[in-house]
Amino acid sequence: MNLFAKPLLASAALYAAILPPAHAELDVGRLKTAIETSIEADYPKLDALYKEIHAHPELAFQEVKTAAKLAAEMQALGFDVTERVGKTGLVAIYKNGDGPTIMVRTELDALPMEEKTGLPYASRDQTNWNGRDTFVAHSCGHDIHMASWVGTAKTLLGLKDQWHGGLMFIAQPAEEIASGAKAMLADGLFTRFNKPDFAFALHSGGVPYGYVSYRVGIGSSNADGLYIKFIGRGGHGAVPQRTIDPVMMAARFIVDVQTVISREQDPTEFGIVTVGAVHSGTVGNIIPDDALLLGTIRSFKPEVRAKMLAGIERTAKAVAAMSDAPAPDIRIGEGTKAVINDPAVVATAEKALKAAFGDKLRLTPANTTSEDFSEFAGAGVPSMMFNIGVYEPEKWTAANRSGTPLAGNHSPQFAPVPKPTIETGIKAMTLAVLSAFDQHARRK
Numbered sequence: 001m002n003l004f005a006k007p008l009l010a011s012a013a014l015y016a017a018i019l020p021p022a023h024a025e026l027d028v029g030r031l032k033t034a035i036e037t038s039i040e041a042d043y044p045k046l047d048a049l050y051k052e053i054h055a056h057p058e059l060a061f062q063e064v065k066t067a068a069k070l071a072a073e074m075q076a077l078g079f080d081v082t083e084r085v086g087k088t089g090l091v092a093i094y095k096n097g098d099g100p101t102i103m104v105r106t107e108l109d110a111l112p113m114e115e116k117t118g119l120p121y122a123s124r125d126q127t128n129w130n131g132r133d134t135f136v137a138h139s140c141g142h143d144i145h146m147a148s149w150v151g152t153a154k155t156l157l158g159l160k161d162q163w164h165g166g167l168m169f170i171a172q173p174a175e176e177i178a179s180g181a182k183a184m185l186a187d188g189l190f191t192r193f194n195k196p197d198f199a200f201a202l203h204s205g206g207v208p209y210g211y212v213s214y215r216v217g218i219g220s221s222n223a224d225g226l227y228i229k230f231i232g233r234g235g236h237g238a239v240p241q242r243t244i245d246p247v248m249m250a251a252r253f254i255v256d257v258q259t260v261i262s263r264e265q266d267p268t269e270f271g272i273v274t275v276g277a278v279h280s281g282t283v284g285n286i287i288p289d290d291a292l293l294l295g296t297i298r299s300f301k302p303e304v305r306a307k308m309l310a311g312i313e314r315t316a317k318a319v320a321a322m323s324d325a326p327a328p329d330i331r332i333g334e335g336t337k338a339v340i341n342d343p344a345v346v347a348t349a350e351k352a353l354k355a356a357f358g359d360k361l362r363l364t365p366a367n368t369t370s371e372d373f374s375e376f377a378g379a380g381v382p383s384m385m386f387n388i389g390v391y392e393p394e395k396w397t398a399a400n401r402s403g404t405p406l407a408g409n410h411s412p413q414f415a416p417v418p419k420p421t422i423e424t425g426i427k428a429m430t431l432a433v434l435s436a437f438d439q440h441a442r443r444k
């Protein structure tokens with residue numbers, strides 16, 4: 001279903017006509033009014049799109065129907081759309097004269113969990129995931145991002161005489177398993193298509209709607225997967241002297257590895273090692289052959305990451321040596337890198353966002369969670385990711401006062417208020433993109 005009829009493009013275009021032409025100082029006050037008018041006219045259709053996507057979420061690399069919906073929207077707007085980039089990803093290009101190419105990313109995927117919001121448009125959909133039937137829910141707000149993404153594209157086209165260059169709108173699969181950005185890059189995102197000059201993404205959550213938060217530099221954590229198998233020699237639980245006990249090695253490691261954090265790492269730097277899964281043995285009176293530990297390692301800085309990895313490996317080997325056991329099998333699954341917000345891109349966007357959002361624009365500390373938007377910066381594209389709030393401000397304040405904060409991302413109760421959240425997303429993203437075009441044009 002194509003939600004945008006061509007005549008709707010008129011509203012923003014009308015306002016754009018009374019704005020000063022591109023390359024003059026960015027007049028955020030007037031642009032804001034034009035953007036708000038455009039959003040107001042488009043919102044009913046965006047609301048329908050949001051609720052349809054919310055009610056029918058799809059998991060990582062299964063986002064076929066979701067991608068098709070977005071492809072239809074972007075084609076209707078006049079974008080040149082290529083589907084199945086990085087399995088289920090989508091690239092939509094729009095050229096408007098000479099100038100830089102600016103990339104805007106949304107995610108496509110949802111989570112394998114049951115939604116418990118009780119909303120009229122709540123998801124009841126189920127699918128098969130890793131061999132198991134599961135409910136599916138958009139509990140991370142990626143549906144908010146998709147609606148904002150389409151709305152931003154629509155708004156930017158209505159303001160076409162305010163910018164020159166290319167729009168590269170990408171819908172990325174599989175963010176939740178940190179694989180989609182890599183898959184799109186491996187499928188030629190920056191070789192089959194123009195490599196963009198700048199990239200933007202947003203994420204919803206955390207604070208009341210109307211607020212926009214951002215960081216300069218590090219925005220989220222490096223995430224590495226930890227796999228350690230301690231190899232022992234099994235036997236009777238009553239005859240330990242004839243065995244090498246891998247459960248003992250696992251127990252020692254779990255405790256000792258935290259000294260890498262508390263004694264080796266600079267206490268002013270961020271670093272976490274969490275052992276989240278321990279698999280060993282069957283019954284109480286058998287010493288098993290081995291013990292498998294799975295964990296996650298989080299850090300902001302590469303040097304901290306390197307120090308932690310070395311310490312973890314040393315601790316595991318020492319624990320095995322103490323038991324006179326063979327060397328353990330240690331594998332570090334290199335996961336997601338930290339999102340780095342480019343200082344120059346941020347400085348430009350910050351000015352426009354400050355003028356539009358005033359004290360509702362907040363500089364916040366980095367997140368300890370991870371995000372594969374970092375892959376695009378890693379591939380050499382200066383970029384910025386920012387956050388938008390989702391909650392009713394009064395409810396948020398009352399919940400915090402009561403000591404039970406409102407449900408956050410990945411909670412079955414996660415329920416953004418659609419209209420003000422999507423509006424904030426479109427307004428902030430449109431201004432960020434326009435500010436980057438403007439800065440580039442004036443640098444020439």
Ligand SMILES: [Zn+2]
Nearest residue numbers: 140176409410
């Ligand atoms: Zn998530």
Ligand SMILES: [Zn+2]
Nearest residue numbers: 140142175203
């Ligand atoms: Zn997310």
